[in-house]
Amino acid sequence: MKTIRYLLLFMALAVHASAQKDVLDHASMKCMYRATELKDTLDVAFYEDLLILQIGPQVSKCFSYYTFQNDSLRQTPEGNRQASELFNRALADFHKHRDRSRFLNSFPRNRTITIVYKNHPAGAITVTDGLREDQVTYRDTLNAQQWTMTDSTREVLGYTCQQATADFRGRRWTAWFATDIPVSDGPWKLGGLPGLILEAYDKGHQYTFTAVGLERVAEEPIVFTPCGGKNGYRTVDRRAFLKAKMFDLTHGGALGASGLKSTDYEPVYRDLIERDYR
DSSP states (O other), X not given: OHHHHXXXXXXXXXXXXXXXXXXXXXXXXXXXXXXXXXXXXXXXXXXXXXXXXXXXXXXXXXXXXXXXXXXXXXXXXXXXXXXXHHHHHHHHHHHHHOOHHHHHTSSOOOOOOOEEEETSSTTEEEEEEEETTEEEEEEEETTOOOOEEEEEEXXXXXXXXXXXXXXXXXXXXXXXXXXXXXXOOOSTTOOXXXXXXXXXXXXXXXXXXXXXXXXXXXXXXXXXXXXXXXXXXXXXXXXXXXHHHHHHHHTTGGGGGGTOXXXXXXXXXXXXXXXXXX
């Protein structure tokens, strides 16, 4: 928990330093989720991330802490130097152990680049994402899951949670929500239940979200993250973007960012968290 508190403090300091003109709302609560993704369905190598969900009275924002950390680190020449040194050290180690999961989790880098703003604009979702050098944005449906609640309960992060299930864009999701936290929200695009979702996973546990920290905050700005490119975000259709992203993944495009050749990897059987791009 000391690590969680440190990460929250680091993020709070950086968020307060952001330009006030981009503030959408002010969070009163913040939840942190350990997110895992099984990139290769024939392997057991999970890729980990740490998602932050800032919850305000009107707007919430879900984003990767590690991506935020890496972007912040690279704002200065010294930070860039440190990041490069850590990458080179991890790359040298990779050529010894050949463990891609260990490699990708061993140096500062962008992980999940998807940012989800719920109820922005009112009654909808705004998503920012990227593909190679292209940074995009699109609108999505707020609370799009049609949940079926059950009587099953379990404890997550000290809260008694009730189970709910839903078929959402090609995956069967199970969510555990806490009615003691009357916030109709959750990680990623999940929400719409009478309580905060503290854990969620798809049927094959290819994607999981588990709350590892929850705290009250005082008027923490929820900032719309500006586009890092010169031309700003390009507005796209969600399904068309996912189709292009899947094409890029299956043709090895995602390997280029690591500085490694595709021959350094065995074939990877990939899919997206949303499967309705077909």
